[in-house]
Amino acid sequence: MQGILYDDSSVWIFVLVTLVIGGAAGFSTGRAIAQTWRPGWHLVLSGLALGVAVRFIHFALFDASFLTPQFYVIDTLLVLTAGFAGFRLTRVKQMTARYRWLYEATSAFTWKSTASRTDGAHL
Numbered sequence: 001m002q003g004i005l006y007d008d009s010s011v012w013i014f015v016l017v018t019l020v021i022g023g024a025a026g027f028s029t030g031r032a033i034a035q036t037w038r039p040g041w042h043l044v045l046s047g048l049a050l051g052v053a054v055r056f057i058h059f060a061l062f063d064a065s066f067l068t069p070q071f072y073v074i075d076t077l078l079v080l081t082a083g084f085a086g087f088r089l090t091r092v093k094q095m096t097a098r099y100r101w102l103y104e105a106t107s108a109f110t111w112k113s114t115a116s117r118t119d120g121a122h123l
Contacts (some may be wrong), residue, residue, distance in 0.1 A: 006018070007071055017057050018074075018075050023079065025050055026047060026083035027082045027086035029047070029050065029083050030083035031086040034087045034088075034094065037094075040087060043087055046083070047080040051072055092105055092108065092109060092111050
């Protein structure tokens with residue numbers, strides 16, 4: 001796998017820096033963007049910057065390449081995936097807690113309108 005997903009000397013460096021540190025930063029960024037009611041596209045801009053930060057940690061601490069397009073894209077996609085998970089989890093919680101008369105959670109990542117119920121409880 002070395003050379004395809006990561007360019008470090010060990011897979012554990014990739015797991016630590018990209019998945020643990022980068023994933024936690026992406027998840028926290030997604031939550032913060034959702035908590036301040038900003039749109040989801042703000043996460044894309046933040047994720048691009050976090051991808052550079054993750055590559056810089058690989059470069060500065062572990063002597064990996066800095067902005068190799070392949071590894072930058074992989075790191076950024078993984079950070080964005082964690083970010084979108086944090087964003088959706090927080091947004092579902094917000095929508096179903098603040099507007100409980102309008103929405104109900106259907107899963108951890110989705111909600112639906114309660115107006116579609118058939119018990120006659122329409123607005």
